[in-house]
Every structure is written in structure tokens, then in C-alpha cells.
Amino acid sequence: xxxxxxxxxxxxxxxxxxxxxxxxxxxxxxxxxxxxxxxxxxxxxxxxxxxxxxxxxxxxxxxxxxxxxxxxxxxxxxxxxxxxxxxxxxxxxxxxxxxxxxxxxxxxxxxxxxxxxxxxxxxxxxxxxxxxxxxxxxxxxxxxxxxxxxxxxxxxxxxxxxxxxxxxxxxxxxxxxxxxxxxxxxxxxxxxxxxxxxxxxxxxxxxxxxxxxxxxxxxxxxxxxxxxxxxxxxxxxxxxxxxxxxxxxxxxxxxxxxxxxxxxxxxxxxxxxxxxxxxxxxxxxxxxxxxxxxxxxxxxxxxxxxxxxxxxxxxxxxxxxxxxxxxxxxxxxxxxxxxxxxxxxxxxxxxxxxxxxxxxxxxxxxxxxxxxxxxxxxxxxxxxxxxxxxxxxxxxxxxxxxxxxxxxxxxxxxxxxxxxxxxxxxxxxxxxxxxxxxxxxxxxxxxxxxxxxxxxxxxxxxxxxxxxxxxxxxxxxxxxxxxxxxxxxxxx
Amino acid sequence: xxxxxxxxxxxxxxxxxxxxxxxxxxxxxxxxxxxxxxxxxxxxxxxxxxxxxxxxxxxxxxxxxxxxxxxxxxxxxxxxxxxxxxxxxxxxxxxxxxxxxxxxxxxxxxxxxxxxxxxxxxxxxxxxxxxxxxxxxxxxxxxxxxxxxxxxxxxxxxxxxxxxxxxxxxxxxxxxxxxxxxxxxxxxxxxxxxxxxxxxxxxxxxxxxxxxxxxxxxxxxxxxxxxxxxxxxxxxxxxxxxxxxxxxxxxxxxxxxxxxxxxxxxxxxxxxxxxxxxxxxxxxxxxxxxxxxxxxxxxxxxxxxxxxxxxxxxxxxxxxxxxxxxxxxxxxxxxxxxxxxxxxxxxxxxxxxxxxxxxxxxxxxxxxxxxxxxxxxxxxxxxxxxxxxxxxxxxxxxxxxxxxxxxxxxxxxxxxxxxxxxxxxxxxxxxxxxxxxxxxxxxxxxxxxxxxxxxxxxxxxxxxxxxxxxxxxxxxxxxxxxxxxxxxxxxxx
Numbered sequence: 015x016x017x018x019x020x021x022x023x024x025x026x027x028x029x030x031x032x033x034x035x036x037x038x039x040x041x042x043x044x045x046x047x048x049x050x051x052x053x054x055x056x057x058x059x060x061x062x063x064x065x066x067x068x069x070x071x072x073x074x075x076x077x078x079x080x081x082x083x084x085x086x087x088x089x090x091x092x093x094x095x096x097x098x099x100x101x102x103x104x105x106x107x108x109x110x111x112x113x114x115x116x117x118x119x120x121x122x123x124x125x126x127x128x129x130x131x132x133x134x135x136x137x138x139x140x141x142x143x144x145x146x147x148x149x150x151x152x153x154x155x156x157x158x159x160x161x162x163x164x165x166x167x168x169x170x171x172x173x174x175x176x177x178x179x180x181x182x183x184x185x186x187x188x189x190x191x192x193x194x195x196x197x198x199x200x201x202x203x204x205x206x207x208x209x210x211x212x213x214x215x216x217x218x219x220x221x222x223x224x225x226x227x228x229x230x231x232x233x234x235x236x237x238x239x240x241x242x243x244x245x246x247x248x249x250x251x252x253x254x255x256x257x258x259x260x261x262x263x264x265x266x267x268x269x270x271x272x273x274x275x276x277x278x279x280x281x282x283x284x285x286x287x288x289x290x291x292x293x294x295x296x297x298x299x300x301x302x303x304x305x306x307x308x309x310x311x312x313x314x315x316x317x318x319x320x321x322x323x324x325x326x327x328x329x330x331x332x333x334x335x336x337x338x339x340x341x342x343x344x345x346x347x348x349x350x351x352x353x354x355x356x357x358x359x360x361x362x363x364x365x366x367x368x369x370x371x372x373x374x375x376x377x378x379x380x381x382x383x384x385x386x387x388x389x390x391x392x393x394x395x396x397x398x399x400x401x402x403x404x405x406x407x408x409x410x411x412x413x414x415x416x417x418x419x420x421x422x423x424x425x426x427x428x429x430x431x432x433x434x435x436x437x438x439x440x441x442x443x444x445x446x447x448x449x450x451x452x453x454x455x456x457x458x459x460x461x462x463x464x465x466x467x468x469x470x471x472x473x474x475x476x477x478x479x480x481x482x483x484x485x486x487x488x489x490x491x492x493x494x495x496x497x498x499x500x501x502x503x504x505x506x
Numbered sequence: 507x508x509x510x511x512x513x514x515x516x517x518x519x520x521x522x523x524x525x526x527x528x529x530x531x532x533x534x535x536x537x538x539x540x541x542x543x544x545x546x547x548x549x550x551x552x553x554x555x556x557x558x559x560x561x562x563x564x565x566x567x568x569x570x571x572x573x574x575x576x577x578x579x580x581x582x583x584x585x586x587x588x589x590x591x592x593x594x595x596x597x598x599x600x601x602x603x604x605x606x607x608x609x610x611x612x613x614x615x616x617x618x619x620x621x622x623x624x625x626x627x628x629x630x631x632x633x634x635x636x637x638x639x640x641x642x643x644x645x646x647x648x649x650x651x652x653x654x655x656x657x658x659x660x661x662x663x664x665x666x667x668x669x670x671x672x673x674x675x676x677x678x679x680x681x682x683x684x685x686x687x688x689x690x691x692x693x694x695x696x697x698x699x700x701x702x703x704x705x706x707x708x709x710x711x712x713x714x715x716x717x718x719x720x721x722x723x724x725x726x727x728x729x730x731x732x733x734x735x736x737x738x739x740x741x742x743x744x745x746x747x748x749x750x751x752x753x754x755x756x757x758x759x760x761x762x763x764x765x766x767x768x769x770x771x772x773x774x775x776x777x778x779x780x781x782x783x784x785x786x787x788x789x790x791x792x793x794x795x796x797x798x799x800x801x802x803x804x805x806x807x808x809x810x811x812x813x814x815x816x817x818x819x820x821x822x823x824x825x826x827x828x829x830x831x832x833x834x835x836x837x838x839x840x841x842x843x844x845x846x847x848x849x850x851x852x853x854x855x856x857x858x859x860x861x862x863x864x865x866x867x868x869x870x871x872x873x874x875x876x877x878x879x880x881x882x883x884x885x886x887x888x889x890x891x892x893x894x895x896x897x898x899x900x901x902x903x904x905x906x907x908x909x910x911x912x913x914x915x916x917x918x919x920x921x922x923x924x925x926x927x928x929x930x931x932x933x934x935x936x937x938x939x940x941x942x943x944x945x946x947x948x949x950x951x952x953x954x955x956x957x958x959x960x961x962x963x964x965x966x967x968x969x970x971x972x973x974x975x976x977x978x979x980x981x982x983x984x985x986x987x988x989x990x991x992x993x994x995x996x997x998x999x
Contacts, residue, residue, distance in 0.1 A: 058606050064707040065608060067740050088564040099879075101856055108827020146820070165832075302871045302888060305712035305821055307741050341766055414788040 018266070023224040023231075024256055026189050027181035030196060031174045031215035032206040033148070034077040039171035040147045041068030041111065046173075048212050052166035053082040057324035060171035067306050070095075074173040075118070075310065076373060077205050078145050079320045081175055084199040084327065085140050089317045093118045094309040098299045103165050104150035114301040117144035119175075122191045125329075126198075127192040138192050148172040169213075175206075181220065186252035186276035190245050193217065194351060198328050210243050217248050221255045222270065225263060234259045237275075239287055242280045250506045251280040255287050285480030331357055339370025348378055355392035367404020369410040380423060397426045404433045415491045416443055417484075445489050453490065454498045457482055458506075465503060476500070508535060511577045511671040511725040513581055518565070519574045523564075523778045524556035525576030525620060532578045532622050535669045535902040542650050545664035547583045549623030549642045552744045554578070556825040557620045564618075566969035569592025572618035574732055579614055585622035585716070589610050590621075593601065594640035594707050596629045598829045598836045598863030605647040607707020610674060610716050610733045611738070611976050617732040622670060625660030629865045630826065631681055631709040633657050634724060637928045645924070646688060647997040648963055652921040654955040655937075656684030659879040661719050661848055662689040672720045672729045676706055677744045678713045679814050680916070684718055684955035687916035687966030690955045692726050692983065692993060693719040697973045699744035699949035702737035710823040711742075711944040721956075722993045723983040725970035727751040730976060749977050760795040763982065764967075766802030766909025771940055784956040784965040785915050785922050788986065792913070795985050802909050804901040807943060813941040814933055816878050816891035823875030826868065831859030838862055895946050902972075906962045911982055912970040916953045944970050952979045956994040964995075 039046055042059035058066035082089050096114035150167035165194065177196065183189045197215060199208040208215040222236045237255055242248045255278070278287040303309075326334070326439040328350050335346040335357075349360050356377070376433035381402070385395055405422055408414040414422070414437075425436040445453075455478050458465055467475035476499060483495045509517070519521040533551045540546060542808040561576050586592050586908040595597045607615070614621055628638040636644040636659025644659040647667040654663040658675030662685035665673050675682040677695035686693025694717045701716045708714060718729035731752055736745040749870035767789060772782055782880060793799055829839035838858035845854035864872070878887035905912060917937055926931040944951040959965055967986075970977045987993050 058604070063586075063604060063606075063706040063834070064592070064594075064602070064828070065604065065703075066606075067704050069739060069741050098826055099827060101827065101830055101853070103830075103832040103852070106828060106833050108830060109824055300824075300881070300884070302820065302824070302874065302879055302884070305710075305742075306708075406947045439630070 021226045026183035027220040028179045029218040031050045031216040034075045034173040040173040050467040057169040078118045083207045085122035087119035087122030095304040095307040104152045112146035114145035117142040119143035129187045138182045145179040152173045227302045232268040236275045326389045341374045345374045363397030367406035522988040527562040529558040539667045540698040546623045556623045573745045574916035575618035578670045579619045580670045584749045594630045595627045597640045599644040628657035631657040642876045657681040681939045682717045690964030694952045697950045702740040703738040703741045710821040727928040756809040758988040760797040762911045763797040765797045766912045768914035781821040787993040788967045802905045802912045806897045809989035813891045818869040819875030820878045859909035904957035906972045916966040950976045957992045
């Protein structure tokens, strides 16, 4: 890559926090539900009151192991808790319980498609993934003109898994591919909801450039970008930062050796990164083992049991769908990337309709679009997979055309009824041969010009007759109308 | 002067006294001694009487009663109580009232004990003289010009003064045993994990343990029984069955018991001659009770105090981070404009609040601990101390293959005059010379009164046992108290 000057290489490493889908917090019994009134899901433990003690949530350990296995990490036989110490009002104990030198997952990787060469894949290494408790939320109310801050500690103590990649990504596209695959695996295995808007997936991107100046590699200072609330924002922030760092280097000549890592925020409305802290000092978190918690021993059996419970991973499902239902890699990708619920939905539709390709295209177009319009997840979609399968079976067998099928689809969205009932309600009956014959005869007689045009070589002229036939009898199957019209014209 | 807990239980069961009678006596006693002793940070007569009345009512109705029914107990002010302040004798928590009870407090309530108040202590349990309290010093009932010891000075003094038969203290480096020794009462530090720490305001989490203080071994056993046991809210509490501590205490037969004498401790520099003599006397007592005496050494004992004074402050520096003025506790109202300028309003608030809320000793330990955990120093100090701690534990493991119990002094000297060491931290830290080993190793230990010195001050001996062998300590302690009357001596108030 080159930006109007020297060739550059972009170096990206991502730190991703996923909130584990436990019912209760990491060290107490408080609920982790999102959106409750401020400071209502708290207790002495997560408030850090004097004398309160943490008790580890085994469910979070199980999810972390699952996540580690899904990312091809190794899970050590012994892991432990450490305290990371810093002062902030949303951290009521003055330290965060985290993991320092013995993380629960280490040395994994994710394979992504190589954006420059679709048939190849790129391996992004994962350095580690460790468990930690979330902090609360600080809300700085600058609107009032007073320097007043409010603290909501509901989130405090919620389990997070911080997944740290190696700086292996070379473009914002690769970063997005990595995130998409990561999210897919986490949601697929029920580890996390990964809702960026709700904060159950957070991304920090470490970015710098290697600029090739006449064969000499110059590294720009590393910037950590925070506050990105969508994958799109991650892409745009990285792209912005690439340009900014190049410009900064041109202007100041500063390299990685001249500046410590800086923290920048992403302003989505202004589409730019901005420096978050004026004074950067390297923090000393004074990690040490938390004496309130015991080290965690993870016997091989527990890990193997978790591995057995993983089931089919997304990559395997992609391959299987292609073979089993005859769909293209692109289509398998779209379906699988939507997550497990849609995969299950697709498979039921495909099995019931007996037509994997048609099922794939209907789901990608009609179902996904409608879900998007309705803002509803697969589980709440008004048309069950069985029903859609039955509908598509009729299309494949020719008893229903696509247009009428869409009418039925629309009717099913609005009404709780069977496909049969919907067809009846819409007055769809199959038109018998004689009826169709006379309808076509009539149309040809009253449109001699079309017949002339057709015979003169304008094959598409026939389309207007099909349209008219549909108007006269909405139940007429366009394909059958076409065939009948052509047969009559040929016999004239 | 109040009776023993066992006697109070007997009097109530025979109807000779009610819980209310006993409680009234407690507050008469406190009223007469408190101005000279200052053992309490908070007492609540009305609350205690209401509890006592409820217990009497239950007794009259023939309802089942807990094992401490109507027995007055005082709790060190480091234990959370939802109906009384919990100050840790610090300005930082002067007005703090926890919304919950510590597990041991819950257990006391379940046992139908009458909690009469909270006892004074060194601020956040950091000290050996109760002089670092923000609520004034506590004085030794045997000689009010002297310290009762610390940090559980109030808890030991109120028992010695006869205010209550029993109290709860906490012991991080000797804070139950040393004040018990200075005040001529019996104090036991249980095995780490024997008693739940939930609701004990943390000083050094890996060392802290709650334990009972009373006149005699049977009373202490009674309270230990009530507070011991596994509790899921404390991950470090031990899921092990609690034996019956109160039985088999009426004995003077110690045949078959091997008592290891800590020779190095007896020959240590700075140990008082009369303290040494008290241990020698105790050796004779145990020997005549049939115990076998063997000499035992703990080779790394010279590292106990340095190891302790790295680990305890390190953990404390972290545990005390929560007192930042943001959520509860003391918050500075007027900020230093220079600090606001330099650090911004948030950090200026932290600095001023912590600066005002904490006393000098607490600040000293926070700074020492912060330093010991800092990048570049942790290997030299904190991590090194962890290694030393493992060696110290190993010494005990070896020693307990040679002996069933270890005998030695509690403190190098009897109670020292108030003001003597308060400005000399090193001298103060050396008070812990013989006690911190048990905390570092996590084992139980008991302090037993061993007579008075020539100035009429209590002397004490210490027994240490392998983990979870509290019953052995109590058994030997009871035998000692069956053949001696040191524990029956009372100060003249």
C-alpha cells in the first residue's frame, strides 16, 4: 500500500472485550441484565464495600474455556486471579480483578479470507484471552455546565473476556473480517451476545504504519483507538488513522522511538480520531495475585468435556451446507455469518422445501430484509421455518409462481395461519388448461401488433401479454401463460 | 466483675439470672471502667437490652436457644455490623455504617449472643498498641499508663476489665495474641480459613483471621465453636468439618503429647528475662502433665518480620485503595488549589480525602506496600517475600513432624508504656517477632496467661499447632489452666 509517497504497511492488533453471557456477575450474585435503572443491580461485593469478598462464578469459567477452544487457544491446567490497580470512580475497589501472567486462554488463532486473494486465507494469531470484571459506567454531564459526573455501577463486576490478537492484520478490511469471524464464533457458541451498541463487544485497535523509506523501515508511533461502536466504525477509524499517521510523520518526523503509545478516541459523527488524554504516562498497575480468590485448577477432563460440547464450528458448517444443499460458498458464508439461529432456520426450510438453492435465495432476500425491517431476531420471525419450507416446496413444484408466493409470504407475515389457509384467503386457485387456453387466445386476438412484433424478432414483446394475463386472472402462472402463448403463436 | 461465659449460661439456665440482668451488669461495668480504659468505639445499651429481652422471652416461652444465649460479646470495630458503625478506628470510616453483617456477627446473632458494642483498635488493625486509633488510645486494665497491646487492644482490654466475658478480635500478625498476652487473657488465632472473613474489613487478606478472646480456654472454645466453619461467601474459607471444641477440656493429662520448645525464640535478643522465665515455668507444667518436651527450631524465623512487613503492607495498599472518598467514607470538602491545578479535581479529591482520612501508620504501610508492588521492585520485595513465606511454611511442616505443638513466648516483653514505641515503627514492628510466623504459615496459635511479672504485669506463653488442630491447642491450653491459676488473676480497677 502506498499513500501518495513512500510505500507503507499497516500494522493492526485488536483488543476485543466480549461480555460473557452469564446470568450473574463474575464474583457475586447480581444480575447482568442490560438496561436496568442505575445502581439497582448491585450488592456489597460489586460495590466493593469494606469486608465484602468475591466468589468466582464457575459459569464464566466454562464460557471462557469454550471461547478459548473456539479460538484454538490452549487452556492451561492452572490459572489465577490478579488485581490490576488504578483509581477511578467507576472502579469502587480501586482495583480490577483480572488475570495477569496466567490467562485462561493462550496462543490461539483465527483464519480469515485473504481480501487480496479470495482463494487463500490469512491466519491472525491470538496472543491470549483473559477473564476480568467490568467497571461501572461514568456519565460526565457537561451539558449542565458543571463538572458533574454520575456513576452507574450496574455493569461493575460483569464478566468480560479480553481477547488480544497479535499485530497481524494489515488493513481495515482484515480487521473487519477478523471481528466478524470472532463475533460469529462467540455468538454461535452462546458465549456472548456481542452487541456493540450495548457494550457486550468492545474493540480497541492498536495501529501504526511501517513506512518504507528507500528500503529503510520506519515505524510510526502506536495509537490505540477506542470508542468505536460498530465494525464499520472500526474500519473507518483505522483508515482515518492510517492517513493521519502518515501525515503526522511527514509533518513531524516522529517515529515509534520518539513517543509512547497514545490513546485516541473515534468521533463517529466527525469521522475522525482525536487524542483522548493530554498527559500520557505509562501506568504501573502493580499486579499481584488476588489473595481473596484461590487459583483455578482446570483438569484435562473439564477441558475435554467442553471441547466435546462445542459441536460443529462455523467453518465446518459452511463446507457442509455447500455439499448438502448445493449452495455456493458465497451463499453458505452469508447464512453462516448470520449465526446459529439462522443456520438452523435455513436447514429446516431447505429440508422441508427440498430446494436448498431456492431456500438460500429466499432467506437472503425476503427473510433477512424483513427481519431487518421488523428489527426482529430469527427466533421472533413470524413465519416458521416449516411454513416457509412448505411454501417454497409449492414454488419448486410449479404449483405456485414467485409473485404469488411473495403474496402468500406477505400474508403469512401478517396472519397466523397455515400456508394452505393463506392461499385460500388470497383466492389463489390453480387455473385449469382450458381456461388458460381461452385467456391466451383472447389476448392474442386483441393484440395483433404484439404478435407481429414477436414474429418480427422482438421476443420481449410477449412480456406485455403476460402482464395483461396476470391482470385478468391473478392466478395465472406467468410461466404457463408464456408457454401457452408461444405454443399458440407458433401454431398460427 | 462479670462471670465467665459458661457461668453466665449456667446462671440463666437455672433462672438465677436473666439475659437482661447480665446485660445490665455489662453496662454498669463499662460505665465504671470506660473513662479510664477506653476499650470501646461504640456501645449500644438499648440495642443490647432489646436483644437480651428477646432472648429472655424465648427462654420463658420454652423456645430453643442458641449456644451463646444471653452471653454478652464485644466485637472489634473491624467487623461489619448493620446496626452499629464500623469505623476500623479510622477517621476515614468514622461515620460508616455497613448495610450488612459480617458472617461472624450473623453467627453470634444466631447463637443468641448479646452484642454490646464495638471495640477500639489500631487504625485498620495496623499497630501493636492501639495507639494509632482515631478514637484515642485504649489503656491496659492492669496498668493504665501502659498499652493493652494491639491491634485488638480494645477487645482484650474489655475482657480483662471484666466488661464482657468474650470478645472477637482479628489477628493479622499477632493482633489477638499479643493484646491477650498484655492483658492477661486467653486469645486464639484460628487456622487461616477456619472462620469466614466475610465482613471483616480487610487489612492483609492472606493473613487476616478472626478469633475469640476470653478469660479461659473453655470460654474461648465456646466462642470459637460458634464462629467456625466453611462459608461459601469467603473463597478462602475451608470446607472442613468443625470438631467439638468444647468437650475434653477438663483434663490435666498430656501423656503422649510432644511439645516442641522454640529454643531460638527463647534465646532471641531483646527478650525479657521474666518472659523467658514464664516459658520455662510452662515447660515444667507441661512436663509434669505428662507431655514430652523436645527442642525444635524454625530456621527461617529471622525472616518472619521482614517477610511479614512486605506482604502485609502490599496487600493493605491494595485493600485500602477503595477508600477514595468517591462512594462512602471520608471525602474532603475543601480541595487544595495547587493539587487541583496539578492533578485535576478528581485526583485532588482522592489525595485530600485519603490524606485527611488516614493516619500516619496507615499511610506509611500504604506507601511501603505500593513501593513493594511497583514495577521494577516487585521481584526484589513482594515476590521475594512470597518465596520466603514458602520457606517459613516449610519450617513449620518440618517442626510438626517432630512435635505436636510448639511452645514459646507471645511477645518479647510485657505491656510497654504508652508512647514508648509509637514514634518508632521498627521497635513497634518487633513486637510481632514471635507471632507473625503463625499468620505467614496459616496455622492456629493461642496465647495463654502465664502469671504476673515483678511489676504486676501479665506474662504470656504461646502454643502453635498444625493447621486445623485448634482442638489440640485448646486441649493443651485447658490442661495448663487446670494446673495453674494465672488465668484467674484479675486486675484491680
